[in-house]
Amino acid sequence: MSTPEVFVLGGYQTDFGRNWTKERKHFSALMRESVVGAMETVDIAAEDIQSAHVGNFAAELYCMQGHLGAFFTEVDPEFSGLPTSRHEAACASGSIALLAASAEIEAGRYDMQAVVGIEQMKTVDSALGGSYLGTAAWYEKEAEGIDFPFPKLFGRLGDEYDARYGLQDEHLAEISRLNYDNAKLNPNAQTRTWYMNRDHALSRGDDNAQVGGRIRLADCSQVTDGAVCVFLASRRYAQEYAAKRGISINDIPRIKGWGHNTARLRFEDKVAESKDAEYVLPHVRSTVTSAMERAGMSGVEDIDGIETHDCFTTSEYMAIDHFGITAPGESWKAVEEGWLEIDGKTPINPSGGLIGAGHPVGATGVRQLLDATKQVTGQAGDYQVAGAKNFQTLNIGGSGTTSCSFIVGV
């Protein structure tokens, strides 16, 4: 018997440009707006939701608040008594929540689930926030006493590429430029109104200062407040949903494939393991290809677009060859040839990604899945990839440690 299907009915994301601390709002408000927004957008009644999963990295640190699954019950009186849970895997927390929810649908436990990815990060200054993010690495060994540890770790990813294959910073600047350009097409992107273009990304002065090795400000994703809620459903529920609205179930996207791997925590252990391998982060490669295999796809040529984890330009540079868009070490070719542009051969991050759209850590995996869903249903507005039928995500926690990928398609 084949694995039961999981349908994505749709969802809602908050405007990633908002600062909820400045609005003087509690964490629960962020959760509430995303869930209420999703119920209104997707036209779901509260009583239809059977279970809820919350993905979040560090609310204990940023908001002095744990037990986040329970906050779901605060959204609507109907939710009192629902089974809920919270999932954590650093920046991949949102995808882990999606994996848990989809597994429960596959197991036949529930027909309809809410998945919320959420992070409120603007509660603290950037230095303290940078230190909190350091807990996604092996804190004591890689982050303690280091200012902004993560830009430095992903600077080392660039250095590793440079040592093995050669790497030009101009290609990283182009990746930054593309994400910012695409963000201007996305009405929910944090940076949509910011000053950013090729000249700024390429500038080497104080306006674009180095923050960790070869990583400059324009190479970094953002500190973001945001939440995203999506609804996953079994075929039984999706059929009812489609019938009630007079649409075909074939127009409702499905999760066609998924991948999930976890590598050793420390960056140096990961690259030591891959010393003689083709790929710098072989477990990331395995996540991407196992999702393709489960979806019955032979490779990236079957994918119409990608939402990838560009926490830094080096992570997107890595994703390009790990997806198989180029041979290992040749990611620069895709940048130079324009293959990643929104009208290119394999568009990457039409939403603007983590650099342009923003990176509320625990929300990112869910945001990627929602954007993939919008793309394959023609609802991505100005950042629509023409003719998209299948979209793949890649969400990474730590320095390439936990990797998750989904393929969403119609």
Place this chain on the structure above:
Amino acid sequence: MTTSTLSSPGREALRLRSLDHVVVLGANGTMGYGSAALFTNAVPQVTFLARSKDKADEGLAAAVKQVRSESLALRADTGSYDDLASALQTADLVFEAVAEDMDLKKQIFDQVEDQMRPDAIVATVSSGLSINELAAGRSDAFQRNFCGLHFFNPPNVIVGTELIASAQTDPEVLDFLEAFCRIRLGRDMVRTSDTPAFAGNRVGFKVLNECAQMAEELGPMLVDAIVGPYTGRALTPLATIDLVGWDVHQAIVDNVHALTNDEAHDTLELPGYMRELIANGTLGNKTGGGFFSRDGDTQTVLDPARGTYVPQDSIELPDMSYVDEVANLYSQARYREGMAVLLTAKGPEAAIARKVMAGYISYSFERVGEVCANISDIDRIMGSGFNWAPPSVLVDFLGAPAAAEMMHEAGITVPDAIANADANTRFFDNPNTNRGRFFVAG
């Protein structure tokens, strides 16, 4: 749900033309260099022109500082109006931002018209002069390519932008500029009629002036407490007038009062105390104070009757505990519940708050067809141009019957659209704007 996945109409509209060179006139003023800075974000060559090259250089320096990128200068050159003819040879867009004076603008357009390429777009940043009058009597080519493009101040912060056609403007020019400004410059574009102060300032300054009128009796502290953030705005009304400048406020309301005669005509009359103080040099924050000021470390507030300042600490405000209750509900994103508290709150302060909100909603809906084609456009310019809760958002959170009742209570016209709606009617139809973002909790 649809499976049709074409590229977006906005991206298609960008193909109509290209902007490789923009010439900004008056590039030393706040709107001039601010707009020029915006253009450099997406245009490879932007020429800053002013009365002298030194002035234009000052504008360029201010633009670099505003966007915090030295790279801006790589895309910019500067000059005086003596350089206009050569700049116009390659200009795809001429953006006029000289002083807000009909004769001055007409003079500079005389020169532009003589020397521009016939296919170049010409736009004015004017916040209220008639676009049709600026175009009148000019060549067909000029008229087809001319429109208003009203950025709000400061343009790097406020994304709401009005696009105003004259009777002759080529629709393709409007489609292109709208797409370019939205997609390349991150603007929220709203098309308005060529009416006095267009849409945003017409509605916004009506409310601001009404608050300035009330301050004469209630005092500025109480007015800003009553029409505070809990009514759907980040910045309180009188603090807003201090920020934009009393002279700017005067210019806008005097113009609208002189050229319109609508149901709220009286609320558009500048209060006498403001006229006197403006004549004596009180212009708001830029002159060190307006409604609010400071004396050393002491925050002070204007006594409008006397034209003097008293310490803010000496002002005693009445009990308005309902405001805390509303703010507490907003802090949990319970906006409807917050509005319900405001609707039933006792006391004269809550009644005044309801009256101002009712007036804002009614005035907005009554302007549909006059200043904008539909309420959605007025919603967008109030949201992104003023950072105020759009009128439709307020109606949705209040519920249409309660909003109508609020207008009855205040003796204000109930617009037909609201009178005919029920509690389940939803007016706000922009899925890309979070309604909650307009409500600061306290």
